[in-house]
Amino acid sequence: MAHPQEDTLIAKQITPTAMRLLVLDVLQQHPAALSLADVEQLLGHADRITVHRTLKTFTDKGLVHRIEDGSGAVKFALCEPGCTPEQHQDLHVHFFCTRCRETSCLPTVAVPTIPLPGAFQVQETSLVMKGLCERCAVAS
Ligand SMILES: [Zn+2]
Ligand SMILES: [Zn+2]
Incomplete structure (x- = not known):
């Protein structure tokens, strides 16, 4: 019988490895977005470069998305099931709590389309x- 977390990786065309399963597990257990340092810390003594590479693979494959919440560290959160590498903009609002300093995805709150003047071409919007x-x- 297959492991459900292995299935999650395989569905995104990511080959399951021990490290990838561990990082996925950490992300699934923490609803708030996590920075590289958070993931590293939650894994115990994981090698930062390996964790970084794992998060990059997850981002490239549409399993997680990056959030810049102004705290200085990029954070990562699991994507909605429909994300793919091509269509990989989680256009939902993120919320940074000034008290507990956690960043959450608000998947039901869409980022509005904001009209731009002249020849400006938007590539990405984050809110x-x-x-x-x-x-x-x-x-x-
Ligand atoms: Zn809070
Ligand atoms: Zn999000």
């Missing part, structure tokens, strides 16, 4: 909102 996340808002 990060900041404030208190659900958990912190309830606690305050």
